[in-house]
Structure formats: structure tokens, C-alpha cells
Amino acid sequence: MRPEFVLAHEWIGLEVEVVESPNPCEIGIRGVVVDETMNTLRIKTEKGLKTVAKKGRTFRVKFAGKVLRVKGDLIAFRPEDRIKKGILMLKRAKGVWLW
Amino acid sequence: MLRREKRLERRIAKERIRILFEMMEKMKHEDYELARRYVELARRIAMKYRLKLPKRYKILFCKKCLYPYVEGKFRVRVRKSRVIITCLNCGFERRIPIRPKRQKYK
Amino acid sequence: MIDFVRFVPDSRAYNLGFERFVVFSENPSELPDSVLKGYLIRAENGKELIEKLRRAKRNWMVGVIGDLKVIRSAVMRWRVDLILDFPGREMDYVTVKMAKEKDVAIEISISKFLNSEGLRRLRLVEETIDLIRIVRKFDAPFVLTSGASDFYEMRPKRQIMEFFEILGADVERAERWMERLVRRYTDPNYIMDGLEIEENFKF
Numbered sequence: 092m093r094p095e096f097v098l099a100h101e102w103i104g105l106e107v108e109v110v111e112s113p114n115p116c117e118i119g120i121r122g123v124v125v126d127e128t129m130n131t132l133r134i135k136t137e138k139g140l141k142t143v144a145k146k147g148r149t150f151r152v153k154f155a156g157k158v159l160r161v162k163g164d165l166i167a168f169r170p171e172d173r174i175k176k177g178i179l180m181l182k183r184a185k186g187v188w189l190w
Numbered sequence: 191m192l193r194r195e196k197r198l199e200r201r202i203a204k205e206r207i208r209i210l211f212e213m214m215e216k217m218k219h220e221d222y223e224l225a226r227r228y229v230e231l232a233r234r235i236a237m238k239y240r241l242k243l244p245k246r247y248k249i250l251f252c253k254k255c256l257y258p259y260v261e262g263k264f265r266v267r268v269r270k271s272r273v274i275i276t277c278l279n280c281g282f283e284r285r286i287p288i289r290p291k292r293q294k295y296k
Numbered sequence: 297m298i299d300f301v302r303f304v305p306d307s308r309a310y311n312l313g314f315e316r317f318v319v320f321s322e323n324p325s326e327l328p329d330s331v332l333k334g335y336l337i338r339a340e341n342g343k344e345l346i347e348k349l350r351r352a353k354r355n356w357m358v359g360v361i362g363d364l365k366v367i368r369s370a371v372m373r374w375r376v377d378l379i380l381d382f383p384g385r386e387m388d389y390v391t392v393k394m395a396k397e398k399d400v401a402i403e404i405s406i407s408k409f410l411n412s413e414g415l416r417r418l419r420l421v422e423e424t425i426d427l428i429r430i431v432r433k434f435d436a437p438f439v440l441t442s443g444a445s446d447f448y449e450m451r452p453k454r455q456i457m458e459f460f461e462i463l464g465a466d467v468e469r470a471e472r473w474m475e476r477l478v479r480r481y482t483d484p485n486y487i488m489d490g491l492e493i494e495e496n497f498k499f
Contacts, residue, residue, distance in 0.1 A: 096202060099202050100205070103228070157493050159492065159493055162491065164490065165490050174235070178194070180488075181488070186486075186488070
């Protein structure tokens, strides 16, 4: 699995940390994603469930054995739409070799 | 116009369904509602990318209310040469016929 | 500090304060490995462009030279990274807009100013001001370079930047676009905007 495919892949079950956010309380939230909607991620932390919006945040995520830094705007789609839209986004971006 | 990579999409969709059902198996004793949510997501992915859910996943949840079968929440009976699984949440009966292998006639 | 040139720079060029050069040539396989290879495509029509694009290797940056028609079709191609500058290039409103949408950089170079004189240079200045104004309106990717074809056309970075600042270009933004363009080919940890690999980081 290549690291590019985070955009299309399942986020439920991944380890996530919020790196940047307009809301200073959200920075540093870290845990496992348990649920996902179009605009939010629900993260299970040590202090309980937290709901974080995707837009405008930057996430650090562990995927395919690598640590990635992903902008939330890139994954702000419905979870089932993201396969199609994520791959199209990768195809449209310059310098990404899908094959 | 960009062309969609349907094969790649389907490959990823299959993996996602696998992950979701694995998570569901883990979750169904901790958080029942969340387990249902995973089934719903997996089914939505399968429908969107026109994949068949494998049989081993299909028998894990109720077709009607999508709640996964957990001990005490379903009943299995063999009757009239079929397996009948009753979901005790919604009362939906699922019948799986067990037909003996067709014999060759002379 | 990066510069896009059309010849293989020697040590004198590095003294001008540049760290890295992107060299555009028609057959980049002959270039030395110390510079970033750029593939210059000179095309007469769309067919020739596609034919030549097919030959481009993965680690070559691709730039296109041609008339307006060629440039317009080049902007649409995924493989094209930037539209190179040369004397007599035409760019119109639509092309710049497309370049923004398709993320193709527009090169604005100083060498064509050096090669022209009098009225022609005056007209060049006018055209460039117009182009920069359109670029600014759409916030299209653009790079300010020397575009030199030999050592004597090269200028220090500060000179280039100040020259274009007079013409109304947003110099800092140009620098950022340029870094982004080069990063695409040099940094293995960069995937796309907003998606990067973080090395040496453990959860």
C-alpha cells in the first residue's frame, strides 16, 4: 500500500494527532479514529471521545508504516465518496505517479 | 475530463470493507451502535463501487436492521431443510437453504 | 535560491549566489547529474507536443515553447510543468486562467529583455506588465528566472527580483512557487499540497 492512498483509504482504526487547528484546544488531540462523517472525525483519546472537524485542520497520521501529514481539506468528503474523489485528486495533482 | 481508475477504486474498496468488518468484530462487544455504523459504512462502500459482500461477511449481520449478530441477540434453528437465523432486535428471519448436493440421475 | 537556465552552468554561475540550477535542454539525458534536468519541448503543433511529451522521463521537469495554440494545448496536459519564456511568446487571459486551474507555472524571464533594444524592449515591458497583472488577478503559479542561454545573460537573484518588482510582480510569492516546483522533483517526502511524509517521527 502506498502512502499516497491515505486520501482514498479507510481512516477508521488509524492513529491520528491534530497538529494544526484554528482552535487551540484541539491541538494535540491524539488517539484512534472510531467514526467518520463528511465533515468530522471522531477520535477516541485517553480522555474520551472527541469530535474534530476536518476542514482547516492538519492531521498527523500513521499509515502504511509511515507518518504522514495530511491537510483536512483533502479528506473532507463522505467516507464512501473518498475512494473516487481521493484517487481523482491524486490523478489531478502534478508530480504524483499512480503507476 | 479525467478518467476514473475503476480497478484501483475497487481494490481499495475491497480493502476498506475488510478493515471495517475486522473493526466491527472487535467493536461489537464494546460498542454495539458503532459496530452497526461500521456495517453500514461497509455496505455503502460495497454498493457505491458495485462489489459483492463476501458470504462470510454477509452472515455476520442482520440484513434488515444491520445490527451485527451477537450472542443472545439472535437465534439459529435448523428447520425444513434450511438454517433459520432470527434477529432478536427486529425479528427479521433469514433463511439459508441447505440443499444436499444434487445427485446424478441415471 | 534556484534559477532556471538553458545551458550547463560552470563554477562562475554558482558564485552569483544560486544553490541549484534547473537546466532545460532538448535532450536532457546528456546533462550532468549535478543539475536538475529539464526537458525543453519545442513544438509546432499539438501533435508534435504529445509525441515529444511521451519521451519525457519521470525525473525530468517539462517546459514547453511554442506559439499560442501550442501553449494552450500544453496547459491542458498533465505532464507539463511550466511554460517557458522566449522572445515573442504570447500569453492571453484564457491561458493564464487555465494555467491556474491546471497548476502549470508560467515563466517570466529577464533574458529576453537583455536581448532586445529600443522600441521592442519598451513593448516587451508593456506586455510583461499586462501579463503580471493577469497572473496576479488569478493568483496563477509563476516563476521569475534569468532564463539565460549563456553565462553572460545571467544576473544575480536580487537583480532579477528587483527588476520584476518594478513591473509589479509579487516576488515572494514567485519564490514560493519556484520552491514548490523544484520540491516536486527533488524531495521524496513531498507528495502533493497538504500531503507530506514526515520522517524521523514516531508516535
